Amino acid sequence: MRRRHKVGSPLLIGAAVVILLCILSAVYSGISGNSSPITRAAGAVVRPFQRFGTGVGHFFSKGLDYFTEFDALKAENEQLKQQISDNAQLVRDAQIALEENNQLRSQLGQPENTRTTTTVSAEVIARSPGDWADTLTLDKGSSSGVNKDDLVTTVDGMLGFVSEVTDNTCEVTSITDPKMQCGALVTRTRETAIAEGDYNLMTRGALRLSYLREDSKVVVGDTVETSGRGGVFPKGILIGTVESVQPEESGLSYYAVIKPFVSVDSVSSVSIITEYTDTAE
């Protein structure tokens, strides 16, 4: 007996409504640049599953690490103690230099070289699926003081910036995502440029430093940090090191490939800079 599949008119109307909602979402999202209300509502349902899944994963990986990583952690601990001891004198010297700098600035009538930051700690609860976006979801949102465009860092350096905020979560566009762009400074040469994500470099976990001048003195191994230009991100946050310097297609300028300090794929705990004041120039 041949089975016939009838599609009732309620189902057709329902499908038409859903398709219309999809198109309206696309228009809303495309114009505003924000998530549509439907996506935000779906997020409120799905996020608890992601938190639970990540929590379970962390529980088991930490348990496994207790047995497999103990010796390596112990050796690293000894090494770090030695480094702290070696660096103690450097810190004292730097403190003296800073105080002398502030005294001289005060004599010249300049404000003191100070920076204050307010940070919120957060955990990564989800990452974007697929290969063509590099975003992370964190477990803190506007209720914890997080705002759009806040810088997200780890102890190693810049991870990305907050691109979307809800009450209890936020989306972070990572440093290797093609939507990422920030003012950058080459620490050694003090050259300014733009650090931005690139589709061709994202798959190998790198980003580019664009708009280097023709007479640029950037070399492999140079450190790149945020420049603070524009006032969106604080200055001096480490981004990465230069892997190679290439001419642009036009041949008029150069760009550098940067290997970030932060490993986006493995990061789990981050700090979100919610407020900062920086009088350093």
Added chain:
Amino acid sequence: MQREHISIPKLIAYVLFSVIIFALQTGTFGGMRIFGSAVDLLPALVTAAALLSGPAEAAVVGLTVGICYDLSFTGVDGLYPLFFLLFGYAAGKLCQRLLTRNYISMLILTAFECVLLGLLRYLFSLMHAGASFLIVLRQLAVGTVLTCLFCFIVYLPLRRLSGKSRKRSR
């Protein structure tokens, strides 16, 4: 003449399973990469639903999967739900007429879906952003192979879910 009924409990089970797979893929196993590519099982959910149930169920799973993609801020909202909804319905119709319900059909359909999605992504987004076609092609090839390799993770549970419903309706 028989009319196929859409089982609401089965639909709810499919949607819940899709959400769980999304949570595991992006949360617990989010940082995992093989040969530089992430394993994405979400497209396989749609083809499994199309093959094992029908166009309506596949469209609903497709809508769910699309909304899951939108949650990750992967682009303009609404486009992924639209693509997966339409693909799920079309794949469901195709499965009813042409394909047999076995794992080989699952692999062929999943590979086709991944390639189609990748090409559309390149044409409407990546190409304009300056992405190299060779790099896109490489990622597409690796991603498709990985999705097909691991699609049994969603196929077997969905086959069980659809099989249970059939037993209850007898």
